[in-house]
Amino acid sequence: MYAIGIDIGGTSIKGAVVDDAGKVLTRFAMDVSKEADGEAEVNRFCDVMNKSLNDYDKSIKLEGIGIGMPGILDMDKGIVVTSPNLPKWNGLPISKLISKRMNLPVYINNDANVATLGEARFGSGKEYSNLIMLTLGTGVGGGIVINNHLYDGHLHMGAELGHMVIRVNGEPCGCGRRGCFEAYASATGLIRMTKKEMDKCPDSLMHEVAKENGKVNAKVVFEASRRGDKAAIRVMKRYVRYLGEGILNYCNIFRPEVVVLSGGVANEGDYLLDQVRRFMKNHNYGMKGSPIVELKVAMLGYDSGKIGAACLVFDK
Ligand SMILES: [Zn+2]
Structure with a gap:
């Protein structure tokens, strides 16, 4: 066909x-x-x-x-x-x-x-029947597949995975509310956290990396934390915590077999994923008694x- x-x-x-x-x-x-x-x-x-x-x-x-x-x-x-x-x-x-x-x-x-x-049919999810995909870009988009079918709710209006509140009265979100997952787990959220930490730490390597990159983008914190910068590692920990908490919420509600991440931030690969995997393993509902949810990077790209x-x- x-x-x-x-x-x-x-x-x-x-x-x-x-x-x-x-x-x-x-x-x-x-x-x-x-x-x-x-x-x-x-x-x-x-x-x-x-x-x-x-x-x-x-x-x-x-x-x-x-x-x-x-x-x-x-x-x-x-x-x-x-x-x-x-x-x-x-x-x-x-x-x-x-x-x-x-x-x-x-x-x-x-x-x-x-x-x-x-991704579910032909990408990183092809071996699974139940998956959640999250695109971490300017915002956070996503989708849910249950038993090989897309689930998007009444009148196809659901599956807005970026707009689950993970911090009541938290940072403002593009949707008009506060504290949405998108405001923390998106590249935009990561850049905001990076800039805040840079202001607090004038000696951080992040300033140098940002200068090399020409701007503060999502890559700054990854590059600086890979090189051992303490302030960048703090931002990474914070980001992983928010991303991990959000993913765990989806796991606890839907219990997918795999969570697939796409978008620029996901391209950091195992350096990011391993930290999130550790968080998921330590905080999974049911702890040791519950099956591990795989975490993968999307593979179909554009x-x-x-x-x-x-x-x-x-x-x-
Ligand atoms: Zn929102």
């Missing part, structure tokens, strides 16, 4: 033909502008797709098109309700438009769910959205 997976971001649309073994066969992409009309942009992307497919192997029979994008979506009707990055797409009947142009069924879901589905979107078709 073959399907097209489309990953719509704030500045570009990327698509690919994907087979049901999760292999990406051909890719296509175009830039989008915030100011451009949604329907015109979707039509332009259909032209890009058609051109790419015409140049490609015509013997391939496509089963459908899957789309992952951020924002609030009416997934059953295939409508973009509100999209924070593409305001001129609000109200756009995207599935109907693309289906008409491409003569294929179209399915839509949010970007976090779709990336989770990709293709997870496209592959996951194609899975929306394969799952039908």
